[in-house]
Amino acid sequence: MQKIIEIKNVxxxxxxxxxxxxxxxxxxxxxxxxxxxxxxxxxxxxxxNGSGKSTLAKLFNGLIKPQSGSVRVYGLNPEIDEQxxxxxxxxxxVFQNPDNQMVASIVEDDVAFGPENLGIETKELRNRVDNxxxxxxxxxxxDKTPTRLSGGQKxxxxxxxxxxxxxxxxxxxxxxxxLDPIGRSEVMETVLKLNKEGITVIAITHFMDEAVKADRVxxxxxxxxxxxxxxxxxxxxxxxxHQMGLDVPRSVSLSTQLSERGFNVxxxxxxxxxLGDKLCQLLSKI
Amino acid sequence: MIREVAFGxxxxxxxxxxxxxxxxxxxxSLAYMVATIFLxxxxxxxxxxxxxxxxxxxVSKIPLISVFKSVKAILFLALFTAVINIxxxxxxxxxxxxxxxxxxxxxxxxxxxxxxxxxxILLVMGASMLTLTTTPxxxxxxxxxxxxxxxxxxxxxxxxxxVMSITLRFIPTLMEExxxxxxxxxxxxxxxxxxxxxxxxxxxxxxxxxxxxxxFRRAEELAMAMNARCFEGSTKRTRLKKLxxxxxxxxxxxxxxxxxxxxxxxxxxNSDWLVNFIGKPLFDILFFxx
Amino acid sequence: MSIIxxxxxxxxxxxxxYQTQALKNVSLTIEEGQFVGLCGHTGSGKTTFVQHLNAxxxxxxxxxxxxxxxxxxxxxxxxxxxxxxxxxxxxxVFQYPEYQLFANTVYxxxxxxPKNMKLxxxxxxxxxxxxxxxxxxDFDYVNQKSPFExxxxxxxxxxxxxxxxxxxxxxxxxxxxxxLDPRGKREILDxxxxxxxxxxxxxxxxxxxxxxxxxxxxxxxxxxNGTVEYDxxxxxxxxxxxxxxxxxxxxxxxxxxxxxxxxxxxLTGENHTVKQMLSALVQYKADKLRKQQND
Numbered sequence: 078m079q080k081i082i083e084i085k086n087v088x089x090x091x092x093x094x095x096x097x098x099x100x101x102x103x104x105x106x107x108x109x110x111x112x113x114x115x116x117x118x119x120x121x122x123x124x125x126n127g128s129g130k131s132t133l134a135k136l137f138n139g140l141i142k143p144q145s146g147s148v149r150v151y152g153l154n155p156e157i158d159e160q161x162x163x164x165x166x167x168x169x170x171v172f173q174n175p176d177n178q179m180v181a182s183i184v185e186d187d188v189a190f191g192p193e194n195l196g197i198e199t200k201e202l203r204n205r206v207d208n209x210x211x212x213x214x215x216x217x218x219x220d221k222t223p224t225r226l227s228g229g230q231k232x233x234x235x236x237x238x239x240x241x242x243x244x245x246x247x248x249x250x251x252x253x254x255x256l257d258p259i260g261r262s263e264v265m266e267t268v269l270k271l272n273k274e275g276i277t278v279i280a281i282t283h284f285m286d287e288a289v290k291a292d293r294v295x296x297x298x299x300x301x302x303x304x305x306x307x308x309x310x311x312x313x314x315x316x317x318x319h320q321m322g323l324d325v326p327r328s329v330s331l332s333t334q335l336s337e338r339g340f341n342v343x344x345x346x347x348x349x350x351x352l353g354d355k356l357c358q359l360l361s362k363i
Numbered sequence: 364m365i366r367e368v369a370f371g372x373x374x375x376x377x378x379x380x381x382x383x384x385x386x387x388x389x390x391x392s393l394a395y396m397v398a399t400i401f402l403x404x405x406x407x408x409x410x411x412x413x414x415x416x417x418x419x420x421x422v423s424k425i426p427l428i429s430v431f432k433s434v435k436a437i438l439f440l441a442l443f444t445a446v447i448n449i450x451x452x453x454x455x456x457x458x459x460x461x462x463x464x465x466x467x468x469x470x471x472x473x474x475x476x477x478x479x480x481x482x483x484i485l486l487v488m489g490a491s492m493l494t495l496t497t498t499p500x501x502x503x504x505x506x507x508x509x510x511x512x513x514x515x516x517x518x519x520x521x522x523x524x525x526v527m528s529i530t531l532r533f534i535p536t537l538m539e540e541x542x543x544x545x546x547x548x549x550x551x552x553x554x555x556x557x558x559x560x561x562x563x564x565x566x567x568x569x570x571x572x573x574x575x576x577x578x579f580r581r582a583e584e585l586a587m588a589m590n591a592r593c594f595e596g597s598t599k600r601t602r603l604k605k606l607x608x609x610x611x612x613x614x615x616x617x618x619x620x621x622x623x624x625x626x627x628x629x630x631x632x633n634s635d636w637l638v639n640f641i642g643k644p645l646f647d648i649l650f651f652x653x
Numbered sequence: 654m655s656i657i658x659x660x661x662x663x664x665x666x667x668x669x670x671y672q673t674q675a676l677k678n679v680s681l682t683i684e685e686g687q688f689v690g691l692c693g694h695t696g697s698g699k700t701t702f703v704q705h706l707n708a709x710x711x712x713x714x715x716x717x718x719x720x721x722x723x724x725x726x727x728x729x730x731x732x733x734x735x736x737x738x739x740x741x742x743x744x745x746v747f748q749y750p751e752y753q754l755f756a757n758t759v760y761x762x763x764x765x766x767p768k769n770m771k772l773x774x775x776x777x778x779x780x781x782x783x784x785x786x787x788x789x790x791d792f793d794y795v796n797q798k799s800p801f802e803x804x805x806x807x808x809x810x811x812x813x814x815x816x817x818x819x820x821x822x823x824x825x826x827x828x829x830x831x832x833l834d835p836r837g838k839r840e841i842l843d844x845x846x847x848x849x850x851x852x853x854x855x856x857x858x859x860x861x862x863x864x865x866x867x868x869x870x871x872x873x874x875x876x877x878n879g880t881v882e883y884d885x886x887x888x889x890x891x892x893x894x895x896x897x898x899x900x901x902x903x904x905x906x907x908x909x910x911x912x913x914x915x916x917x918x919x920l921t922g923e924n925h926t927v928k929q930m931l932s933a934l935v936q937y938k939a940d941k942l943r944k945q946q947n948d
Contacts, residue, residue, distance in 0.1 A: 125834040125835070125836055125837075126804070126805055126806065126833070126834045126837060127804065135587075138591055140587055140590060140591060162593060162595065165590070165591060165592075165593045166593055169591070169592075170588070170591040170592075172584060172587070172588055172591075173832075174581075174584060176536050176581070177580075177581045177584035177585050177588065178584065178585065178588035179532060180525070180528065180529055180532060180585070180589065181500070181528055181529075181532055182499070182500055182528070182531050182532045183500055185603065186500070186528075186603060186604070189602075189603035190589075190592055190594075191592035191593055192601075193600045193601050193602060193603060194592060194593040194594045194595065194600055195593055196599045196600065196601050197601055198601060199601060199602070199603065199605055202601060202602075202603050203603065206603060224535045224536065227695060228695075238592060239591075239592070242592065242593060254831075254832050255831065255832060257694065257695060257861040258861050258862075258863075258900075258901070258902050259694060259900050283834040283835060285835075322834060322835060322836030322837075323834070323835055323836070324835035324839075326905075327864065327905040327906065327927050328905055328909075330927050331909075331927050331930060331931060334927075334931050335931065335934065338931075338935055340934070340938070349905045349908045349909055350908060350912065352909065353908065353909045353911075353912030353913060353916070354912065354916070356909075356912075356913060356916075356918065356934065357912060357913060357915075357916025357917070357918055358916075360916075360918045360934075360937065360938060360941065361916065361917055361918065363938070363941045363942060363945060540752075543747065543753075544752075544753050546704070546709055546747070547745070547747045547750065547753040548753065548765075549709060550707055550709060550744075550745035550747070550816075551765055551766040551769060551815060551816065551819065552740050552741065552765075552766055552769030552770055552819070553765070553769055554769070568755065569753075569755045569756075569765065570755075572755035572756075573752060573753050573754060573755050576752075576754075576755075576801065577752050
């Protein structure tokens with residue numbers, strides 16, 4: 078698979094200020110991180126609040142620039158202005174709070190904001206907006222005002238807003254953390270569908286049941302990559318994850334611990350029903 | 364509970380007036396207002412203009428009551444104007460109607476008061492027809508489009524329109540947030556309706572501070588989201604919606620020019636010529652205040 | 654000392670085109686010391702319901718009393734007296750409560766409630782200290798800090814402390830763990846359980862996370878379209894009721910409990926958590942093996 082984003086030895090630390098305004102360096106953010114993203118994959122970035130995962134997300138499309146090290150997105154360098162804007166048209170982003178990323182009071186006007194910025198002509202704009210809204214299943218809301226919609230619907234509109242730029246990569250920065258379960262599954266379904274259609278997805282989340290669906294999971298801790306691999310490999314490290322303030326999905330945790338205690342069950346079972354059936358089978362045989 | 368506010372009191376019905384080009388509506392409303400204040404000066408012309416306004420209201424399918432509500436806001440001003448006119452305008456001796464204690468009321472004062480109040484009501488109702496039939500979003504589009512020639516002299520019209528649009532977008536969100544904060548502080552025993560002026564003003568600190576802090580946070584996040592969506596200032600932006608001037612707009616313009624234009628024209632036509640044309644008796648009735 | 658609700662109904666914007674009925678004939682009783690979960694999708698009426706409990710919403714129809722206080726009194730004077738007595742009794746922690754912090758220091762912010770209760774300076778001092786400690790923060794560390802300098806989780810604790818400082822006997826929490834990471838969630842919930850143990854607090858928690866509800870609450874009330882659809886012991890609810898049709902998820906451990914029961918595996922005790930489930934399964938297996946050897 079082709080490497081599309083290369084992050085090499087990147088450090089980005091936030092600054093603190095004392096009461097009289099002098100800067101203090103901190104180690105909050107990310108420190109000497111190396112990470113590659115491959116075309117078409119679904120990458121989940123997990124980590125507790127303050128682990129540096131949102132900082133990393135903002136590096137992907139040049140919202141922040143590395144203080145040291147280098148970032149390349151499709152070979153483009155975000156530190157060069159003309160290339161920065163090309164990067165942003167390739168990497169779409171959806172943020173946490175659905176209310177704070179909408180610029181217009183009509184759904185279709187909001188979705189149009191990105192391509193309008195790119196100077197796309199009206200006819201093509203109309204096509205893009207319609208297609209984007211259709212692909213997140215919100216086409217019938219085109220002329221509605223977003224304030225009355227549910228959180229899940231608003232986030233799908235935000236995704237449409239990113240899609241209208243026709244990006245190759247979609248970065249979701251804790252896009253489901255303020256939603257109820259219905260909203261979360263709406264958004265996750267949409268994202269999985271888009272990924273299947275070929276968009277590279279990078280999801281920053283602390284919901285482990287979302288990370289389980291990814292092709293690859295990267296765990297961040299204190300600004301560094303602590304674990305990396307297929308969900309199966311990563312979640313088998315239950316104790317380690319727990320120490321980093323993360324949870325393994327309950328079925329995974331239970332099945333793993335059961336297999337450690339001599340039960341003949343698959344240690345990484347994400348489906349609780351499967352685990353239940355297996356247990357019934359096992360225990361009734363004794 | 365502060366629910367959604369009817370900003371600009373937009374009244375949704377399906378009517379031709381609602382669908383007219385917002386630019387046309389803005390210009391015609393302005394023209395109407397200028398006509399009522401500066402160009403027309405007799406009751407006959409006011410009658411014409413009110414008839415025109417009433418037909419517009421009828422076509423727009425907005426209940427008359429809703430339009431009248433806008434007058435409520437200027438009721439005090441209208442009354443004040445009327446009183447000033449009635450008591451302070453002095454006419455000829457033969458116009459004196461009431462002479463009691465220090466009050467002298469002349470018929471010319473009454474006529475002038477009536478004219479002023481009529482003018483105010485027409486003005487406000489005309490202006491409110493614009494906001495009642497046009498969504499704030501369309502108004503923004505209209506204003507932006509009308510101001511776009513200013514781009515030539517480097518006025519940032521696009522930025523201005525974007526600011527308006529974002530403001531409109533965030534009004535309901537901030538109202539909701541204010542409501543939530545008020546409730547939260549009330550739940551902690553805050554009281555907003557007791558004590559003197561200072562105590563009351565102080566009581567709002569627990570609402571205003573979080574509201575401000577949250578607004579800054581929102582603004583920051585919004586700026587981030589806008590950057591992520593390739594925003595680089597408004598100069599080279601295109602727009603999804605282009606306002607198109609249609610046949611119905613032209614038709615509306617024609618009707619407006621005919622009726623309002625006629626009212627203005629009648630006002631300026633030489634009285635002698637009018638008397639010749641419609642006869643002295645009719646002239647005296649229609650233009651009694653000339 | 655309990656909450657009694659009889660035929661409570663509430664309509665927003667009555668007699669207008671925007672009229673919506675949020676509650677319809679809700680009747681229930683909540684005993685002192687219970688940990689109650691309130692579930693239901695957005696717009697089911699649960700938020701309107703809890704706002705009745707501390708008179709943030711004036712009752713329109715029906716009866717409601719908290720600790721013997723009648724919250725439905727209409728007489729202005731009696732109502733003022735009732736509000737005075739009710740003040741602080743029902744603590745309300747809103748969603749994302751950290752967005753309501755306002756004061757220059759953590760101390761001042763937490764003291765806001767007690768100050769409104771017109772307590773003495775000494776009493777306020779005692780309560781603020783107690784509240785800060787009870788939410789697991791270091792008093793000397795946060796006391797004079799600006800609440801805006803703290804981390805997200807710390808801010809939420811300060812907001813919680815601000816309500817606890819009023820020493821409520823009923824604590825209402827609207828999605829207290831929303832937006833927190835797993836560790837933060839666990840910390841907040843454990844903290845609430847501890848508070849409940851120490852002071853016999855009645856806790857009413859609105860939550861969308863059914864796993865959380867299953868693990869922590871004794872009783873669950875499910876709202877749907879303004880009415881109480883289910884009101885049962887949490888363990889029983891997820892055993893009996895079909896909640897998927899209301900758009901609610903079934904907690905993982907509840908799913909497992911049901912499968913095991915249907916498959917003839919009868920575990921001892923009610924197993925709400927992974928830990929409980931694990932030890933019950935291990936024990937079940939061991940017991941069965943022992944029996945087999947004995948036979």
